[in-house]
Amino acid sequence: MAASTMPTASSTESRFDQARFIPADAIFALTAQYQEDLSPQKVNLGQGTYRDADGRPWVLPSVKKARESLFEQGLNHEYLPIVGLLKFQQATARLVLGAELSAELGIKVATCQSLSGTGALHLAGLLLRACQKSPPKVYIPEPTWSNHHQVFGSLGFPCESFKYYDHERNDMDIESYYSTLERAEPNSVVILHACAHNPTGLDPSEEHWRQIAHLMKARNLFPLFDAAYLGFNSGNLDEDAFAIRLFIGEMNMEAGICVSFAKNMGLYGERVGCFLLANKSKQIAVNTQSMLEMLQRSEVSNPPAFGARIASQILGRDDLKKMWYADMITMSDRIRSMRNALYDHLVSLGAPGAWEHLIRQSGMFGFLGLSLEIVLRLRGLSSIIILTWRVKEKYHIYMADNSRISIAGLNEGNVEYVARSIAQCLQDVKK
Template sequence: MLEKGENKEYLPIEGLAAFNKATAELLLGADNAALQEGRVATVQGLSGTGSLRLAAAFIQRYFPEAKALISSPTWGNHKNIFNDARVPWSEYRYYDPRTVGLDFDGMIADIKAAPDGSFVLLHGCAHNPTGIDPTPEQWEKIADVIQEKNHVPFFDVAYQGFASGSLDEDASSVRTFVARGMELLVAQSYSKNLGLYAERIGAINVVCSSPDAATRVKSQLKRLARPMYSNPPVHGARIVANVVGNPTLFNEWKEEMELMAGRIKNVRQKLFDSLSQKDKSGKDWSFILKQIGMFSFTGLNKAQSDNMTNKWHVYMTKDGRISLAGLSLSKCEYLADAIIDSFHNVS
């Protein structure tokens, strides 16, 4: 069935209305005040990448003096996106190699030092590539500093529901900022949590201070999208809208996300147990359990990562990131042997 005003061939520039409503409600919660007050501009984008790129174009055009702040490290395409949109960026400290954890003090210091009104790119959950997320208390402190500096939060939410198994828990960072009445941007992707990789389904949401501002922002996002790609794809958007709108399908989806998130947690636990039992050096491997999502930063350097590949035939990125989604329980002990050998025998 076509929606009122929908072309049978093309979607409107802003995308499928049912999808936009569903995705904003999944992100913020259907009873969120910003949604009820009409302060959220949502435009369907070409998955997470296209949504980020559309937002970057918006920043470049309407905030030409603004700078973006990106975590060190971050998903490799973030830098490409801002470069292509001609938005200047710098990095804020995030990963601490000494603890294989979050350099929270460095992060706060760098956000404080940035020019007022900067756009701070934040990973909503399951930070890629590290798997290291701030605690709820740390998110509150981050929000404090961003408000003090009049910065604009820009969230990338690529794994909602797929990290913890809970749609609400994985969106809690974004909701913390929205509850403070802050204006912010959020890019979403359904590639991982619904497996819609090839359909390129996502959205950019801009939470504004007023309904009038949201109307104006949406109009300008559409104006930018028109020469970029004109219209977003329809089939994946209908899948999202149908799954979310059907209680049976919605519950089945949530159960499957819980199952997949639970499987990755089990793999994390098995890998931690194997490392702890096999490594007699006393090294603390607990960071494996503290990280969340598909990826784990092992703390291995390039030479050690090369050893993993050349000697053990474990293929991973050169920064020490492994994908736990591709690891089975039966291979955890072998991986532990490879990590221990690489960590202790290769400098």
């Protein structure tokens, strides 16, 4: 072999020399920490997963029934088509847009089954990137679900945060929202939480949504709805889909909707989601549909079947759909009552501070407004920082660093304990 063609790399070099160490995802790491804690007192208010009144994961009765009926019909394990189960996609479009609007739009809506809500956001990003010369700017509310930045950042979109929440007032900052939209770069994308904003639990009112839609239309901004909590928020799916239907129906705007059935059907691990794209014309929809098929093929080839079949049974059968609507009411009612119970206990125990913001919020999360110091005290484990303090009590209460709590983790057996612990920590820090 000629000297110039000999391999030159030394055995110590790696093509991954440039790999950086990325810290573990905070919420998944918190769940692992909770699972390792052996205390019987421990309370998990971290990850957003529904728990029943006894603190256990809940398989929805409608899901159980759909599952049984699938097994009775006899399941096979064949591939789904590249864009997924057609019946599931059609039923999702009808569910989210409402029967009237979805019939009116017909094939102007491109649809693609996705790996839950995250996969739908990713598909939306792939399509938006593939349809522009350079990736447009993506406006993301601050705070937000942490994965928004990762999904769009990893796809090469320039992401810009805008102020959504005023930490001083513990309330939404709608004026700041409007002024962001008024000066936003035309043709950009705006991430909109369709309902149950994560983490603040505060959504724009109907009047706010109308103004947001007008401002976005005027500047040709693309609405990308993250719809992870439809029906789970208020218990009424039509109410929760208000903003989506306003933008697409009343305002006649093109919009993308990233639908997840993780929370509202409790199908967290099955990864059931759908990306819907309301296009300006049938021809554009034919093209975007074909692009979604190509993008999905290169990403996952075709999506998983089991969860989509369950969802499809529920959405396609009147009896199961009725059960599912009742299940969503069960979940949202229990969350609402635990939110109220936490508020009542905090107030009656005289926990320092004002707590009205907690009952202004809705959905899975409560955004408490506690400092990191209090959050870590409540966790009370061997965090490096906590070791430097003299912690008398270990509360074993786990919540996200920004003091977002998953209200579903509360129940009659622990809510007073949580309130009392919060009150105690706040008093200790005041001393």
